[in-house]
Amino acid sequence: MSLERIFAVLQQEFYITARSVEVIVDLPFWSLITVVVFGFVTRFLASVMNPTVAQYLYLGTLMWEIIRVTQYSMSLGALWNVWSHNFSNMFITPLSMREYVVAQMISAAAKSLVLFAVVASIAAFLFDFNVLSMGLGTVGLGFVNLLWFAYSIGLFILGVILRLGTRIQALAWGLVLIFQPLTAAYYPLSVMPPVLQSVARAFPPTYVFEAARAGLGTPEINWDYAAIAAAENVVYFVLSVWFFDYMYRRSRQTGQFARNEE
Amino acid sequence: MDRISFSLSSGHILGLLGPNGAGKTTTIQMLVGITLPDGGAVRYFGQDLHRHREACLQRINFSSSYNMLQGRITVWENLLVFARLYRVARPERKISELGAYFGIAQLMGQRFLTLSAGQKTRVNLVKALLNDPEVVLMDEPTASLDPDIADRTLSLIESLRESRNLSIVYTSHQMDEVTRICDEVIFLDHGHIVAQDTPAGLTKRIKNAVVRVKFEGQQQEVSRSLQARFADVSLPAQNVVIVSTEEHLVPQAIFTIGNSGVQILDIDIRKPTLEDVFLQIARGNGHVT
Numbered sequence: 033m034s035l036e037r038i039f040a041v042l043q044q045e046f047y048i049t050a051r052s053v054e055v056i057v058d059l060p061f062w063s064l065i066t067v068v069v070f071g072f073v074t075r076f077l078a079s080v081m082n083p084t085v086a087q088y089l090y091l092g093t094l095m096w097e098i099i100r101v102t103q104y105s106m107s108l109g110a111l112w113n114v115w116s117h118n119f120s121n122m123f124i125t126p127l128s129m130r131e132y133v134v135a136q137m138i139s140a141a142a143k144s145l146v147l148f149a150v151v152a153s154i155a156a157f158l159f160d161f162n163v164l165s166m167g168l169g170t171v172g173l174g175f176v177n178l179l180w181f182a183y184s185i186g187l188f189i190l191g192v193i194l195r196l197g198t199r200i201q202a203l204a205w206g207l208v209l210i211f212q213p214l215t216a217a218y219y220p221l222s223v224m225p226p227v228l229q230s231v232a233r234a235f236p237p238t239y240v241f242e243a244a245r246a247g248l249g250t251p252e253i254n255w256d257y258a259a260i261a262a263a264e265n266v267v268y269f270v271l272s273v274w275f276f277d278y279m280y281r282r283s284r285q286t287g288q289f290a291r292n293e294e
Numbered sequence: 295m296d297r298i299s300f301s302l303s304s305g306h307i308l309g310l311l312g313p314n315g316a317g318k319t320t321t322i323q324m325l326v327g328i329t330l331p332d333g334g335a336v337r338y339f340g341q342d343l344h345r346h347r348e349a350c351l352q353r354i355n356f357s358s359s360y361n362m363l364q365g366r367i368t369v370w371e372n373l374l375v376f377a378r379l380y381r382v383a384r385p386e387r388k389i390s391e392l393g394a395y396f397g398i399a400q401l402m403g404q405r406f407l408t409l410s411a412g413q414k415t416r417v418n419l420v421k422a423l424l425n426d427p428e429v430v431l432m433d434e435p436t437a438s439l440d441p442d443i444a445d446r447t448l449s450l451i452e453s454l455r456e457s458r459n460l461s462i463v464y465t466s467h468q469m470d471e472v473t474r475i476c477d478e479v480i481f482l483d484h485g486h487i488v489a490q491d492t493p494a495g496l497t498k499r500i501k502n503a504v505v506r507v508k509f510e511g512q513q514q515e516v517s518r519s520l521q522a523r524f525a526d527v528s529l530p531a532q533n534v535v536i537v538s539t540e541e542h543l544v545p546q547a548i549f550t551i552g553n554s555g556v557q558i559l560d561i562d563i564r565k566p567t568l569e570d571v572f573l574q575i576a577r578g579n580g581h582v583t
Contacts, residue, residue, distance in 0.1 A: 040378030047367040047375075051405075116407075117362040121421075124326045124356045125379040126348040284330045290323045293361070 033134070037127050041135035048112050049143070055112075058104060059143060060150070063097050067151040071159035088245055090161055092218035094151055095244060098144050098178040099185075099208060099237065105140035106186025107193070107204035114198060117293040129280055133190075137183055144179060166247025173253065174240040177261040181236045184265070184272040185211070191272075191279035197292050217241050236261035236268070295320055295331065295485040302429065305459040307451075309466065309476035309493075311572060316482040318465040319360075322433045325463065326356050338429065352380065357422035358433035359415065365407030369398065369417050372406055373424065380425035392420045396450070412443035419450065423458075431463045436471060444468075448475055469568040479568070483575050493568055500566035500574065502526075503541040505548065508534050511556030519554045520547065533559075541565060 049055050070093040077086035110132075113119035123129070155161040163171055189203050212218075214228070215237035221229055232238040239257035246254060283289040295317050302308050310318045323329035325336055327343055327350075336343040338350040363372040370389065377385030393399045396416045401409060409417065415435060422430050432451070436444040452475055454460050466472055472479055473493045481489040481496070489496055509516065516535055520527045524547060526538040537547045544563055552558055 034381065036381050037379050040375050043378065044364065044367070044371075044375040047371045048364065051366050112366070113364060116365040117360065118364045120323075120328045121356070121361045121363065122379065123328055124351065125376065125425075126351045126381075127379050128348070281330070284328060285332065287320065287323065287329045290319075290328050 033128070033131055034126070037125075037131050038135045038138070041122075041127070041132055042139055045109060045135070045139040048109075052112070055108075058108075059101060060147060063101065063147045063151050064154070066093060066097065067154045068158070071155060071161070074161065075159060084248060087161060087248060088220070089218050090155065090159070091163070091166075091244055091248065092241060094148070094155060094163060095174060095178060095241065096212065096217050097151055098148050098175055099182045099211070101144045101147050102140040102179050102182035103186045103189070103208045104204070105143050106136050106183060107189045109136045109139065110190055110193070111198070111201060111204060114193075114292050120290050120293055123289075133187065133276070136186075140183070140186065141179055144182075145175075148175065165251060166244055167251035167253060169253040170243055170247040170251065173258045173261075174244055177236050177240050177258065177265055180262075180265040180269060182208070184268040187269075187272040187276045191276035194283040194292070195279040195286075195288060197288060211235060211237065214238075215241060220245060234264070236264040239264075295324070298482075298485075298487060299334075300480055300487070300490065302461050302463060304428070304461055305455060306477045307455060307462040307464055307475050309464050309472040309479040310482060311466070311469075311472060311479055311568070312482035313572070313575070315484070317485040318482055319433055320485075321482070322356075322358075322431050322463065322465060325431055326354070327351065352425060353427060354429040354431065355422040355425055355427040356431045356433075357415075357418045357435050359411075359418075359435055359437040359439075360433065361418075362414065363406045363417065363421065366405060368403055368405055369409070370402040373402075373417070373421060376421050377424050382424055385424075388424060389420070392423055396420050411438045412440070412447075415439060415443070415447055419447070423454070426458075427460070429461045429463070433465050434467065435464075436466065436468065444471070451475060469572055473568050481571065481575055488575055489571065496571050497566045497568055498541075500570045501540045502538050503544050503566060504564040505537045505539070505544055506534065506562040506564070507537075507548065507551050507558060508560040509551060509556040509558050512554070516551055516554045516556055519550050523547075523550060 070090055074086050074090040077089065110119060113122065122132070152163045155163065185208055189207055192203060193201060214232055215235045216224060216232050217237065221232055221238060221242055224232060239261040243254040243257040298321060300308065310321060312318050320329060324331050327336070327347060338354060341350055343350045373389045374385055377388060382388050390399070393402060396419055398413065398416050398420060401413055401417065406414070406417065418435070436447050439447060448471060451462065455462060464472070464476060476493060479491065479493055479496055480487055489499070491499070510533060513529065513533060517527065517529060520535065520537060524537050524539050528536045530536060535551065539547055548558070548561060
């Protein structure tokens with residue numbers, strides 16, 4: 033694995049991000065609008081109901097941005113090159129797919145970290161909601177677990193796109209939304225029906241969101257939840273890497289990899 | 295693709311020709327590793343491409359009118375990214391040198407998607423030479439270019455072959471291009487090699503040349519004399535005769551017309567071209583022997 037080639041992909045990511053209005057709208061603009069709109073919604077709800085419960089919605093909104101930005105960056109990073117007929121060009125160089133994916137993971141983590149810091153700061157200064165009130169440890173562990181889950185989803189979607197082509201590219205935006213209701217992002221797990229609670233426990237973000245909500249009242253790290261989320265993430269990540277490798281190989285065997293840009 | 299096998303010597307240009315769907319682009323895709331063959335091997339410099347992918351791809355490059363660079367970023371940024379992917383030492387200097395050679399220095403600050411087809415081709419050629427490759431694969435590099443730019447691109451390719459001893463695999467639909475620059479040509483049809491030779495060798499396999507003669511005098515006498523010696527004679531207009539015959543019999547045909555008591559006004563001889571070979575294959579005549 034070459035650090036120089038990983039850096040080259042990161043450099044391209046930086047250029048695309050800086051020069052694409054679409055990326056600017058999809059990432060910082062969307063995040064800023066979200067934090068402001070839900071900030072006001074939370075302020076209103078806090079005035080008519082239990083303020084802590086109202087904050088659940090805002091907390092879920094802010095933390096969901098980590099998943100959205102990371103997964104978007106992972107999946108869309110490749111599509112920008114596919115749409116430009118440049119993706120296969122990059123793999124005619126010595127660049128390996130592993131180097132490319134590692135670069136996308138670094139890029140996604142950087143974007144996610146910067147945007148989460150920005151929206152969290154806006155929430156703190158404009159809406160008096162400090163995510164650090166649940167404890168730096170809970171925020172840090174939650175960030176890493178959500179990041180890793182989004183990596184797995186991003187890799188899965190990228191594998192499907194490489195194998196089936198851009199006709200299913202809408203998955204790059206839409207698929208992750210399936211997990212929003214299933215991971216109890218905005219409400220306690222206990223409000224879900226028992227069957228869906230069992231489903232929710234199969235996904236790492238559920239434990240992150242539960243721990244974060246609990247942390248608003250008691251800023252202590254829930255090590256059990258962090259460990260379960262991490263263990264599930266390991267399983268999902270291993271499966272997604274295997275799936276991605278399989279889809280990438282099949283894509284090249286069938287010629288789809290080259291046809292994606294036709 | 296089925297049992298495709300060929301080799302390329304240093305400094306040679308090998309043309310891949312064939313009708314649409316023959317397998318030219320698929321062959322190129324397998325040669326650069328983005329499509330995997332289900333059998334056989336691709337070797338560069340004695341090394342298997344799939345086992346020594348990094349080492350092989352470091353020494354080859356690719357240019358196509360269909361593969362573009364990232365459209366949203368500038369030419370300079372694109373070339374810098376590719377130079378780093380090839381781990382080029384002092385990439386800025388390399389890009390500047392090649393940019394000056396190909397006359398694209400003034401385009402460096404422009405976004406790639408704003409360039410004309412000819413400018414994109416030249417930028418693609420700069421990209422294809424960033425790593426000082428020993429082999430370049432070119433998939434229809436002059437497609438969508440106007441004749442003047444296409445001619446200049448071909449001249450650049452010829453000078454690159456001379457100055458760098460480049461080996462090139464070249465696909466095109468333009469027979470005159472292939473005749474001009476290729477040392478050897480492979481005709482593909484439905485994934486098979488149906489002919490492989492030098493351009494001159496391939497055209498020699500088409501036996502018939504066409505002679506069109508305009509004359510003044512008795513048409514019946516010309517027709518009778520020719521039909522006594524040649525099987526394919528036609529008179530498409532008054533005082534015009536066309537004879538299709540083997541190339542070495544062309545002088546005899548003209549001599550026969552001259553001896554028929556007519557005055558020859560104009561002679562047009564059309565020798566077989568690579569296009570005739572192409573048409574023979576494309577129209578399903580299969581192997582050109």
